[in-house]
Amino acid sequence: MKKFVMALVLANICAISGAQTTMVSFCSIADCLLRDSTANWFANSPSNYLATYYGVTNYNYYHLDSNGNTVTNDPTGFGLTNAAGVNQLPFAVMSNGVPVFGVTNIPVYVNGRFVYTPAVNRVLQFAANLYDASTNSFFPDVFRPTFWVTHLNGYNNVYINGYQRVISVTDTNDLQLSAPIDVNDLQIGNSAVNYTNGVNVFNVPWIIGAKKGFPNFNNFSEENQIHVIRRIQLTRDANSVLATNQMYLLNLQSSIGVDFWNSYVSNFYDTATVVFQGRVDMGLTNDDGPNFSANEAAVLNAPNYVNGGLTYAGNGGIGYPGNGGLGYVYGFSTNTTFWSGSAVPSSPSPGSFITWSNTVSVLPYSVYRTSSASAVDTGGLPAPCLIPTNWFSPTASPYIPFAYETNGAGSLANYQLPQFGLQTTNRFQAYIIDSFGGINHIIDYVQISQENDFNLNTNIFINNPASVWSTNVSVAFGVSAGVSNQIADSIFGTSAAIDNQPWNTADARASASIFRSFLEGVTNQIQAGFMPICTAVNYTVFSANDPLVHYTAGDLTPSGLALPGRVAGLGVNFATLSTLGVGGLNPNYYPWGRTNIQNPVYTTGQQIFVTTNGFSFWLKDPLVYSSANWDFPTNPYSSFNWIGRVHRGTPWQTVYLKSTDVLNDFGLNNVAYNNQVINNGQLLWSAWTGDQNLYDSDNSAPVQDWHLASLLTSFFNTNLSGQLISVNDPDTNAFITALNGLTVWTNSSPDMFEPLLISSNSGQAAIIANAIESVRAARTNQSFGDVGDILAVPELSEQSPFLNWNNLTQQQTGISDEAYELIPSQLLSLLRMDSNGTMFLANGQVVANFTGWNGHTYIVQTSSDLKNWSNVSTNTPLNGFFSYFNFVPLNANRQFYRTLLLK
Secondary structure, eight states: OHHHHHHHHHHHHHOOTTTTTOOSOHHHHHHHHHHHHHHHHHHHOHHHHHHHHHOOOSOOOEEEOTTSOEEESOTTOTTOOOOTTTTTSTTOOOTTSOOOOOTTSEEEEETTEEOOOHHHHHHHHHHHHHHHHTSOOSSOOEEEEEEEEEEETTEEEEEEEEEEEOOOOSSTTOGGGOOOBOGGGOOSEEHHHHOTTOOOBTTOOOEEOOOTTOOEEEEEEEEEEEEEEEEEEEEEOSSSEEEEEEEEEEEEEEEEEEEEEOOSSSOBOSEEEEEEEEEEEEEEEEOOOOBOOTTSOOOOOOOOOTTOSOEEOSOOSSOOTTTTOEEEEEEEEEEESOBOOOSSTTSOOGGGEEEEEEEEEEEEEEEEEOTTOOHHHHTTOOSSEEEEGGGGSTTSSSOOSOSSOOOOOSOGGGOBOOOEEEEEEEEEEEEEEEEETTEEEEEEEEEEEEEEEEESGGGTOBSOTTSTTBOSEETTTTEEHHHHHHHHHHHHTOOOGGGTOOOOHHHHHHHHHHHHHHHTTSOSEEEOSOOOEEEEEEEEEEEOSSTTOOSSTGGGOOSSOOOOSEEESSSOOOOOTTTTTTTSOOTTOOOTTOOOEEEEEEETTEEEEEEEOTTOTTTSOTTOOSGGGOOOOSSOTTSSTTGGGSBOSSTTOBOOOSSOOTTTSSOOOOEEETTEEEOHHHHHHHHHHTOOOHHHHHTTSTTHHHHHHHHHHHHHOOSOGGGOEETTOOOHHHHHHHHTTOEEEEEEETTEEEEEEOOTTSHHHHHHHHHHHHHHHTSGGGSOSSGGGGGGOGGGTTTOTTSOOSSHHHHHHTOOHHHHHHHHHHHGGGEEOOOOEEEEEETTEEEEEEEOOTTOOEEEEEESSSSSOEEEEEEOOBTTEEEEEEEOOTTOOOOEEEEEEOO
16 A cells, blocks of 8 residues: 555656647656656655665664654655665755655766666666657667766765757767767766766666667677686605695786677668677786695685785786786777677677777786786886786896796695686767768667676686695695696696696606606706696676666676686687677577577576576567567657557566566565565666566566556546546446456467457456456455556456467467557556545544545545445645545544545
């Protein structure tokens, strides 16, 4: 009930004048939908709401009820008075209220946390798609956020304070297309003052309406290969080996590939300018350790990164923030006047992709110096560090005379296993300009930044005693088993199969001869002949599942990409950029019918694979095999049955009017995830959308559309309120009457439909009406809390008695999304919600508060037996409420109260 009361009040506040014919603006509908959505998100979980959207963690608020009991985290917001960054904001809600937000105060970076989320972006995207559906514009409408920055609680907090419509651009130098910046780079003040033409911020998308027929950004793939070679130097005196010194050489090579795709069958003939530009910042990190003791096995731990990054003496390009790291810039721009269509979307034409790739040697082979290295060994660089190999040449300046540092004195206590890591941050901007009729339109725009920490050790060293990369302890040699194996391989000219590095016969004999001389005391210092190599491979892939959903990092997260992280030895074949999807169907592309996807979701100590197939109508629209199959509405307001054809902003899905709830209806085993027990359906939806915050992911789930559809019905409904029936009407005949005359489709063979009109005396109408009453009776308080809750009835959609739905062939290739949702899309506009009431005693009077729609008249009735009712008052709500007062003597019979909608 709380959900409906909240929504009803907001619906009255957000009501749009003239909405039955056109939409006033994107901002008006976006503001209303955001306020309504955030009110419900807060009511469902206040603590998660504050943590997710305001960065306020571990916060509880309290108040005392009328009986003196403490109420914690009241979903009405009562007691919420001092949450940092929430009620202290200049434009925040009053104390003891729900901290909803709209388009003028969307949190982006608050209390030191980035809080702009996929669920918020989904609501904004849906609003833009609704707005686009209200026009007949050929080009998509484009909206660019503006920002407001304030200093509070020691933080520069950033909010979106509105949107500017991008009507056109001059060219690629237009200030509207200025290079994005990090959110922390925004300055205090209003964007209209500081940024005359606005500013672009990484990970805060432009909002672009969904339109068919336009190419889009499709794939960014990066492959980083970190090659590690270990060399060993042994030193002895006349009696024994004194030291086993190790040298690690590291090399880093990076490849990037990008493509843009015309995912539609038709060719694209407009003049298009395609731009992609960005940079990658890299840092190699290290935390020396652990020291091994003689009685313990080596256990590999993740690096702590305490040093922040290894200093590199070379000219590695752009430095990683905060240290002398590595990196490079990249980008391309191209123009085209003909862009081939995909032809067959399941096997698209190569010409439908515009691709670019590049490979950079980021770090040439360099010698790693440990944190205990002397200034002589580092050439004056602070240890730990990386030394270019040419510094060991006598002609170099500075010149380092000793290639090996003394780092292994023959004792486990002195042996250190370096803990290597690679930190990368990718930042890129991608857009397409369509030049038509002398106007340059933006048809696509993406700005993404993402950090990635990669543990090299877990992808280099292994816990296998046979390998040269083993971390097991060899007590006899005072080194790791891996080093011991490397020495043995150098003596005997052998190598383990697991290391994938067989000896050359001549080299093996030479190494054995050198070692014999060393062991016989002929020489007192040698380098082990066997020098193993291992490659750690780190991938970053951003690829669009649905070409119309690719604006956040989560939208572009692959759903089933299995790639190697470690490859030992020589002659290695790595994944090519084409394998990662560049220039072809990417690894995240899963429209209707593309099967066998596995969505990995990681939990503590385990990896859960939530598997679905290509025919899951709770995830994607049936029979939408490619972008060409979309059927979006245009100027649809003569009726309301268009709502289910508007793209909802998640992959391959329009507004959801079916009954299956992906979050709760699967009956799958619950699993432990981040110290909470959740349903596998939540993991499935999280993996499908790429949103790893389960609370936020839930807030974008398809069933969220039930309430939004109900809200929108009130905006666009042209039916007189007095003619609507209550969604909780207990009389099945009322629903049979409402169904009479509605259009349905019936099917006897795949994708072949025959239109029918429902007759009130048909058996199918009775089945649907009885199902509505059955589902309503099973709910809390035996009532629907919202008009949209009636969509939980399967017989209205996916189990319609008019459809041949209980047939696998029909389910997979026969029934379209529109066929499933045709009945509910028409029925919603014939229903209304009941007025909800609360009662309490005050000064000897009964005070009954009721919700209602502004501008409509309600009759209050009383009864002592729930059978005979008397009219006692006529009222018109103000701001969604009205009150009835009644003096009741102490010895009076009990009274019941209800309202009836008069007009």
